[in-house]
Amino acid sequence: MKRRLRLRDFPKDGESQLVEIHADDLMPLSSVCGDEERAARWQAVSEAQKSRLVCNLDGVVAVGIPRPKTEREKGKSIDLFLSGLRKLVSVQDNWTFLQPLLLSLDYCAQCQTCSEACPIYLGSGRNDLYRPTYRAEIFRRLVNKHARPGGKLLAKAYRGDVELNWTTLTRLCELSYRCTLCRRCTQACPMGVDNALLTRELRKLFSQQLGWNPEELHENGTVLQLKVGSPTGMKPRVARDNIEFLDKDFAETIGLEISTPWDKQGADVLLIHSAGDMLSWPENPMAFAILCQAAGISWTLSSEAPGYDGVNYGLFYDDIQLARIAVRHAEIARKLGVKKIVMGECGHQHKALMAVADRLLVGDLNVPRESVMPFLENLVFGGKIRFDPSRNNFPVTLHDPCNIVRSLGIVEPQRRILRYLCPQFREMTPHGVDNYCCGGGGGLSVMSQTNFTDWKVNIAGRIKFRQVIEAFSDQPTPEVKKYVCAPCLNCKMQFRDLFEHYGAQERFGITFGGLAELIVNAMVGIQRPFIEWQEY
Amino acid sequence: MPALAWQVLVFGVIGVSSVVTAIRTLAIARQPIHLRWELAPVPQSGVKGGYGGSYLEDFEWWSQPRRHARAAALIYIAQEMFLLRSVWKNNRGLWPLTFALHYGLYLIAGLFLGMAVIAVLSMAGLDPLANQLLRESLSAVALLGYLLGSVGVIGLLLKRALDPHLRSFNTISRYLNLLFLGAVFLSGSYAWFHSKDYVAEVGRLARGLITLNPNATVAFPLSFHIVAALLFLLYLPLTDMIHFIAKYFTYHAVRWDDRPQNGRMEKEVRGLLTQPVSWAATHIALGGRKDWAGITAPDANDEATS
Numbered sequence: 001m002k003r004r005l006r007l008r009d010f011p012k013d014g015e016s017q018l019v020e021i022h023a024d025d026l027m028p029l030s031s032v033c034g035d036e037e038r039a040a041r042w043q044a045v046s047e048a049q050k051s052r053l054v055c056n057l058d059g060v061v062a063v064g065i066p067r068p069k070t071e072r073e074k075g076k077s078i079d080l081f082l083s084g085l086r087k088l089v090s091v092q093d094n095w096t097f098l099q100p101l102l103l104s105l106d107y108c109a110q111c112q113t114c115s116e117a118c119p120i121y122l123g124s125g126r127n128d129l130y131r132p133t134y135r136a137e138i139f140r141r142l143v144n145k146h147a148r149p150g151g152k153l154l155a156k157a158y159r160g161d162v163e164l165n166w167t168t169l170t171r172l173c174e175l176s177y178r179c180t181l182c183r184r185c186t187q188a189c190p191m192g193v194d195n196a197l198l199t200r201e202l203r204k205l206f207s208q209q210l211g212w213n214p215e216e217l218h219e220n221g222t223v224l225q226l227k228v229g230s231p232t233g234m235k236p237r238v239a240r241d242n243i244e245f246l247d248k249d250f251a252e253t254i255g256l257e258i259s260t261p262w263d264k265q266g267a268d269v270l271l272i273h274s275a276g277d278m279l280s281w282p283e284n285p286m287a288f289a290i291l292c293q294a295a296g297i298s299w300t301l302s303s304e305a306p307g308y309d310g311v312n313y314g315l316f317y318d319d320i321q322l323a324r325i326a327v328r329h330a331e332i333a334r335k336l337g338v339k340k341i342v343m344g345e346c347g348h349q350h351k352a353l354m355a356v357a358d359r360l361l362v363g364d365l366n367v368p369r370e371s372v373m374p375f376l377e378n379l380v381f382g383g384k385i386r387f388d389p390s391r392n393n394f395p396v397t398l399h400d401p402c403n404i405v406r407s408l409g410i411v412e413p414q415r416r417i418l419r420y421l422c423p424q425f426r427e428m429t430p431h432g433v434d435n436y437c438c439g440g441g442g443g444l445s446v447m448s449q450t451n452f453t454d455w456k457v458n459i460a461g462r463i464k465f466r467q468v469i470e471a472f473s474d475q476p477t478p479e480v481k482k483y484v485c486a487p488c489l490n491c492k493m494q495f496r497d498l499f500e501h502y503g504a505q506e507r508f509g510i511t512f513g514g515l516a517e518l519i520v521n522a523m524v525g526i527q528r529p530f531i532e533w534q535e536y
Numbered sequence: 537m538p539a540l541a542w543q544v545l546v547f548g549v550i551g552v553s554s555v556v557t558a559i560r561t562l563a564i565a566r567q568p569i570h571l572r573w574e575l576a577p578v579p580q581s582g583v584k585g586g587y588g589g590s591y592l593e594d595f596e597w598w599s600q601p602r603r604h605a606r607a608a609a610l611i612y613i614a615q616e617m618f619l620l621r622s623v624w625k626n627n628r629g630l631w632p633l634t635f636a637l638h639y640g641l642y643l644i645a646g647l648f649l650g651m652a653v654i655a656v657l658s659m660a661g662l663d664p665l666a667n668q669l670l671r672e673s674l675s676a677v678a679l680l681g682y683l684l685g686s687v688g689v690i691g692l693l694l695k696r697a698l699d700p701h702l703r704s705f706n707t708i709s710r711y712l713n714l715l716f717l718g719a720v721f722l723s724g725s726y727a728w729f730h731s732k733d734y735v736a737e738v739g740r741l742a743r744g745l746i747t748l749n750p751n752a753t754v755a756f757p758l759s760f761h762i763v764a765a766l767l768f769l770l771y772l773p774l775t776d777m778i779h780f781i782a783k784y785f786t787y788h789a790v791r792w793d794d795r796p797q798n799g800r801m802e803k804e805v806r807g808l809l810t811q812p813v814s815w816a817a818t819h820i821a822l823g824g825r826k827d828w829a830g831i832t833a834p835d836a837n838d839e840a841t842s
Contacts, residue, residue, distance in 0.1 A: 004700050007704055083816070084816070087815060091811070092811045092812060092813070093813060093814055095568045095569075095811060096571045097570050097573070098567050098570060099564065099785070099789060099790070100570055102564070103782055104786075107776050107783075107786065108776070109776065110702065110706070110707075111630055111634070111702075112701050113630065116627065137705055159708075159709055160708075160709070187575060188622055188626040189622065190621075190622035191779050191786060192783055192787050192790065193786065194573070194575075194786075194790070207817060208815035208820060209815055209817055211817035211818055211819070223819065320831060320832060323828075323832035324832050327832055328834050340596070355574060355794070356572055358796060358797050359797050359801055359802075359805050360805065361797070362806055362809075363802070366797055366802075368596070368598045370595075370596065371593075374593055374594060374595040375595070377595070407575060408574070408576065409574075409576035409577065409580075409584075409588055410590065410592050411587050411588060411593065412587065412593055432588060433577050433587070
């Protein structure tokens with residue numbers, strides 16, 4: 001029988017792992033998948049890595065907290081954390097999310113209704129560590145004890161206690177990156193408590209107060225984006241050269257002239273892609289160029305850093321970095337004098353710039369911002385482009401990026417396109433606002449320290465892979481080519497890892513890509529199929 | 537206990553409880569504006585309401601009129617309150633117990649409010665309790681409420697103590713909340729079974745309290761129940777059991793607050809942007825700037841990295 005993990009276990013035995021993950025415990029995959037051993041591949045953290053990094057949670061390292069050299073270092077971190085707890089509940093330092101934070105801290109009934117909604121808890125085979133409430137309750141008890149009047153007395157006598165020590169601190173930081181912030185748990189909560197928000201607030205505290213954050217999100221993420229323009233490291237000149245090369249390359253392939261406009265003053269539309277697409281899935285920005293050109297849209301890309309990269313990893317871990325990037329994006333649009341900014345196929349870009357930053361963009365920074373979904377829908381049904389849906393006559397299913405669908409309620413425009421252009425379109429179960437996360441949300445898809453990718457594909461993305469397989473269960477063989485439409489860069493990165501791990505292409509003939517590619521693939525006048533079914 | 541003492545106790549406790557509840561409600565309501573953090577489905581009228589769509593689905597949404605969906609929001613909240621929809625959907629094993637507890641509360645709270653109204657009517661010379669059917673109906677409501685509440689409390693206490701999924705998260709406060717509720721329902725059940733005509737007895741007490749009758753008396757089982765209920769009323773606003781108020785804010789002020797920025801919001805945000813920031817990580821106060829507007833300004837990073 002599995003040993004139950006208790007809250008009081010959390011601060012204990014800091015030199016050893018809190019839980020062990022066993023392949024036998026994980027949620028079974030679909031019977032179509034077979035080959036359970038593939039699902040169990042798991043690389044252990046090496047002794048050399050353990051000597052360098054704190055590894056005391058679940059045998060996985062995501063954040064990579066360096067081992068402290070002295071006890072004094074540990075004490076200093078704990079002191080910083082304590083003062084950070086107080087800042088988190090202050091108007092001055094945390095007005096941005098104070099009301100939602102306090103509501104979620106104070107009104108959880110501990111009914112565990114949220115647990116069964118969490119893809120990570122379910123994917124892990126119901127491991128207590130991954131309950132949405134487990135990390136939230138540790139956090140809640142620490143706030144109540146250390147940042148509320150009478151906290152120490154009430155912790156012992158009434159609210160519940162948890163010891164704060166180096167082990168608590170480091171485990172809590174790691175545990176805050178075992179959640180994709182998909183907010184399925186929040187939808188399930190009868191009180192409206194938001195455990196994903198609590199997780200993000202924890203990440204914020206670690207980042208804004210202790211400077212503890214995953215390298216991929218901070219140093220190689222937001223810092224690099226603010227410094228050179230993009231977490232990919234692409235400087236403006238390189239981004240422009242890349243696209244100019246792609247314009248020519250794709251023009252030869254499809255037999256149409258393509259010319260992507262740059263820095264066009266007064267254009268109707270500033271389109272901001274994720275720069276990762278330019279490098280890893282260049283067909284996506286090219287598909288947009290083809291569509292905008294064919295529809296006669298007045299549009300432009302920006303070559304001012306970071307205006308050619310819409311990602312904003314600040315959304316995942318740091319309000320200050322989030323605000324800095326959002327303000328830069330809006331400032332670029334303001335200077336160009338465009339009528340609107342259109343988000344690329346990127347979920348967290350949507351959420352960061354359309355919703356979360358909305359109340360930060362004051363005055364003339366408040367340039368209208370639109371999702372790519374209604375934008376593409378308007379192109380498809382606007383009558384300026386002719387389509388032949390028979391070109392897309394293969395099984396297609398749609399992945400709903402959490403930040404576009406669950407967070408913003410943008411559900412149907414993409415479906416209307418797919419129902420029109422893809423004769424074999426079918427839904428996953430569940431879908432729409434009830435979808436499951438790909439397993440790479442909350443910044444996880446770009447994080448790959450040590451063995452973190454193993455955790456992402458084996459646990460975080462487990463349910464999603466099962467959903468994909470089940471959506472195509474009527475035609476499982478690899479001879480039938482199948483397409484998962486994933487209109488989000490981060491989701492695509494997770495699908496790349498997930499599909500490689502489970503052998504989705506060679507075993508089941510499944511590939512993935514964006515929405516714009518499917519639209520162009522169905523365009524009349526394109527000489528060769530736009531979707532090439534190549535390896536990821 | 538003399539009638540005057542009852543009057544002071546009952547009105548005093550109701551007053552204190554109301555004031556503390558109001559203070560806690562205002563504490564939530566007066567928090568500053570926060571950044572948007574909505575979550576679908578946000579109630580919508582028409583087709584969008586069926587699948588959780590929002591106005592952001594519309595082409596150039598800012599040029600479309602905003603439609604309010606108050607009826608859809610009311611229906612959603614009513615389903616949450618009266619059917620405990622989320623628990624039914626996601627935690628079926630808990631639902632019968634929490635449903636019983638909540639309906640016990642609704643029925644008893646409704647009964648006492650009803651008795652207060654009847655007492656006020658009696659001051660105007662009316663006597664609704666003379667109607668036997670009404671009296672018997674109210675009596676049945678009372679018994680049902682007490683029994684449902686008792687079953688809910690006992691069931692939840694057992695579930696909390698025995699269910700391994702819940703046990704690890706138990707605190708003294710969780711048990712105390714249930715024990716207070718249990719004291720109310722069980723003492724009420726005892727008073728009901730002990731009384732020959734429970735509703736008439738409660739009616740006399742309510743009338744005596746409202747008319748400040750110096751000769752009003754209360755028999756022991758009912759007085760014990762009233763004291764238990766008053767202690768619960770005092771305790772209630774100090775706990776998370778006032779989630780019936782907090783829930784308004786978690787839904788309307790967070791999950792469903794997808795209002796785009798407007799002039800009033802902008803004014804408030806401009807004030808908040810002047811707040812100093814004291815987060816300690818090295819990347820925060822770039823270029824020596826100290827307030828929100830300064831550290832997030834478009835040129836802040838240029839200074840720090842140049």
